Each structure stands twice: as structure tokens, then as C-alpha cells.
Amino acid sequence: MDRLRAFEVFATVVGRGSFTRAADALDTSPANVTRYINELEAHLGTRLLNRSSRKLSLTESGEALYERSKSILEEVADAEALASSATLQPRGRLRINAPVSFGIRQLAPLWPRFMQAYPDVELDIALSDRVVDIVEEGYDLAIRISRTGPATHAARKLATSRNIVCAAPAYLKKHGTPQVPADLAVHRCLGYTYAATANEWHFVDEEAHSHVVKVNYVMHANNGDTAREAALAGQGVIWQPAFLIGEDLREGRLVPLLPGYRMPDIDVLAVYPSRRHLSAKVRVMVDFLVEAFKAAPAWYVPPDAAVPTAAPAPARRRRVK
Missing domain, CATH: 3.40.190.10 (Periplasmic binding protein-like II)
Known part of the structure; x- marks a missing residue:
């Protein structure tokens, strides 16, 4: 069994919602699509799709494999492009995790500029203040607000905030x-x-x-x-x-x-799994964010700046009986 082809067939079936539409997209027959899915399930020893006469639905194993299959196929596409062209064009889905408030206030205004510059990159933004495991949860990039950098991942500093x-x-x-x-x-x-x-x-x-x-x-x-x-x-x-x-x-x-x-102070960091084999879509995003925050943001307070403070509350007069 050609496992890479099987992953492609499986991802297409899920994306198109049917065996017939997947066969049309892949320029093959529904029988071939069915064969690939059956062989993949047999190889993995688990059911990936629940089939009915009206619709398909993913099993828990199918959901996990679908996300990973898309990532694998995107990486293969990047590798093929790298081998066939001196200039790799960033493309594919880019999953980014960021804190809620920072994501809304500081990052949201930047995304349209990135989308205009890189129309072949599909942004998938998830906002959460919880610190996610970017590898385990399938993120390409995370924005972290931290006093210390990550111990196990690569990172580039975007800015410092007081x-x-x-x-x-x-x-x-x-x-x-x-x-x-x-x-x-x-x-x-x-x-x-x-x-x-x-x-x-x-x-x-x-x-x-x-x-x-x-x-x-x-x-x-x-x-x-x-x-x-x-x-x-x-x-x-x-x-x-x-x-x-x-x-x-x-x-x-x-x-x-x-x-x-x-x-x-705390640093604003772009965190990604590794500097090795960095995909083009992650590389251009990190470079884009570094450039966007290159000038001191409006909220930035230099470390040696004097910050005005409140005057002490007036002392209360004691009543004399």
C-alpha cells in the first residue's frame, strides 16, 4: 500500500464529504477510493470513518489522523517545491495560537496585511490564554507572553512589555x-x-x-x-x-x-517547534511579526522611563471627643 497516497485519499474523502466527490477530485474511481480507505484501516487496525447511506463521520482515531495527514501532505508539498524550485513559495494552512487579549488588540490588525502579502497561506488562528503544547496540539507557531523563553522549542523575541x-x-x-x-x-x-x-x-x-x-x-x-x-x-x-x-x-x-x-518585564515571543526544517510559511510569518514589532509599539515603556505615580491618599483627621 502506498501510505502517502492513502493519506491523500483519506484527507480528500473527509474534505469533500464523500467517496464519489473525492474520486472526482483525485481523478480516479470510487472503487479505488474505497480500496485505499479499507487498506488504510486494515493497516492501522482501527476504523477511521463511520459510513452511512447519507453521510460520513470521523471516528476519534479518524479525527486524529485527519489533522496529522493534512500536516504531512503540506510538508510533502513544501519538500517537493523546495526540491523543484530555488525559491519556495509559502503556502498551505498555518495554525497559530496566541493569548486572547494580545491576539485581539495587537495581532488582529496585522493579519490582513499578512494575508495580502501571502495569499497562498491560509491562516488558522486560535486564541487561548492557556499555554498549549504546540507539537502535541498541532500548532505551527505560538505567540507567548513570558518572562523566560521556552526550554524545548525555538523562539524569536518580538517585543518587550513592562x-x-x-x-x-x-x-x-x-x-x-x-x-x-x-x-x-x-x-x-x-x-x-x-x-x-x-x-x-x-x-x-x-x-x-x-x-x-x-x-x-x-x-x-x-x-x-x-x-x-x-x-x-x-x-x-x-x-x-x-x-x-x-x-x-x-x-x-x-x-x-x-x-x-x-x-x-515580560517578552513577547514567537515560538515554534524547531529551527531545523522550518517551513516557508512559518519562516515568513516569524519574519513578518519581527518586522511589525521592530519599532517600539505605542504601548512600549522603555526600562529607564519614569512612570508618573498617584499622590498619597490624604490622611484622615482623627476626631477629638
Whole structure:
């Protein structure tokens, strides 16, 4: 059995939704299509398709093989193009995973430009704040917001974002303004579920001394915009990257806190399985993103920039009886 041909037949049957339409697309007979599917199922020892008189449906094994078959066929097409042409044209489906808020705010405006430049690349964008296994889950590329790069995959840095602790003016008027990190222990804080440090917030002062404070959360959220909305409503103190809250800081809707103390910066990374055998579609996407973020973004805060801070809350007068 020609396994590569069998994968092609199987993927075409699934994509076209029938044996007959697949046979037409492959310029062969329905009997040949049926033979390839039967031989593939026998070789793998499992059923791939549930057949009925009206429609086809994938089994669990069929779903897994379908995704991998498409990737294999795309890689074979890339290899053939590389062998037959000095210039490989990027094409095929490109699966990208990115965080929700960053994907909507910073990446979504870029995709039309990429699509216009590379019309033969089909973008498949999935947004999730969960850290995915790009190999296990079949992604070609992931955008990560991280303080440290990946241990097992290749990565290129796109930008750096400053993390800033802040709160709404209404919250500070009611609860006062923290002056040192330790003050946060008595404040209402809004947490990010996927933060590596849980309820410990880490700071470094101007003399490079480390400060760690355990905060009390009144809300956890697995998405930065959710925590941001609560902060804008005066419900607590948050730390978030500048790409998410930069405009709020400039417009005064949120006020940066703790002058003289900084949280560690985070990098925006393009992560992919390996630098070896990098497909053309991944290579051009990474280069495109590097160029798009080459100039300091509007939300970027240089490491040595002074950030304005809120004035301390006025002291309350004690009543004298």
C-alpha cells in the first residue's frame, strides 16, 4: 500500500464529504477510493470513518489522523517545491495560537496585511490564554507572553512589555495609595489565573533589592481584560502588561503605583517547534511579526522611563471627643 497516497485519499474523502466527490477530485474511481480507505484501516487496525447511506463521520482515531495527514501532505508539498524550485513559495494552512487579549488588540490588525502579502497561506488562528503544547496540539507557531523563553522549542523575541501595578482613581480615593510593596498586603487585589507567581508579587527597587509580597485576591480571572475591567470599575489593584493597559494609563483611567519599584518585564515571543526544517510559511510569518514589532509599539515603556505615580491618599483627621 502506498501510505502517502492513502493519506491523500483519506484527507480528500473527509474534505469533500464523500467517496464519489473525492474520486472526482483525485481523478480516479470510487472503487479505488474505497480500496485505499479499507487498506488504510486494515493497516492501522482501527476504523477511521463511520459510513452511512447519507453521510460520513470521523471516528476519534479518524479525527486524529485527519489533522496529522493534512500536516504531512503540506510538508510533502513544501519538500517537493523546495526540491523543484530555488525559491519556495509559502503556502498551505498555518495554525497559530496566541493569548486572547494580545491576539485581539495587537495581532488582529496585522493579519490582513499578512494575508495580502501571502495569499497562498491560509491562516488558522486560535486564541487561548492557556499555554498549549504546540507539537502535541498541532500548532505551527505560538505567540507567548513570558518572562523566560521556552526550554524545548525555538523562539524569536518580538517585543518587550513592562508590567505595571495600577488602580483606578476611584479605588485609590476610597482605599488609599500604597507607598511600598508591603502595603499591598492590605489592599484588594485582582489576580491573573495563569501567573507563574500565584499570589506573590515580585518587585525590584532602585538599588536592585528584591521585594516579595503576598496579596489577597478578591477576584481571579484567566484573561487580562477581565481583570482590567474590574480594576477600571474601582474594584482593586492589578498588575498587567503595558500592551493591555497602556492607553488606560495615558488617559488617566488607571494610575500607576509604587514609584521606585518595578516588576520584571515580560517578552513577547514567537515560538515554534524547531529551527531545523522550518517551513516557508512559518519562516515568513516569524519574519513578518519581527518586522511589525521592530519599532517600539505605542504601548512600549522603555526600562529607564519614569512612570508618573498617584499622590498619597490624604490622611484622615482623627476626631477629638
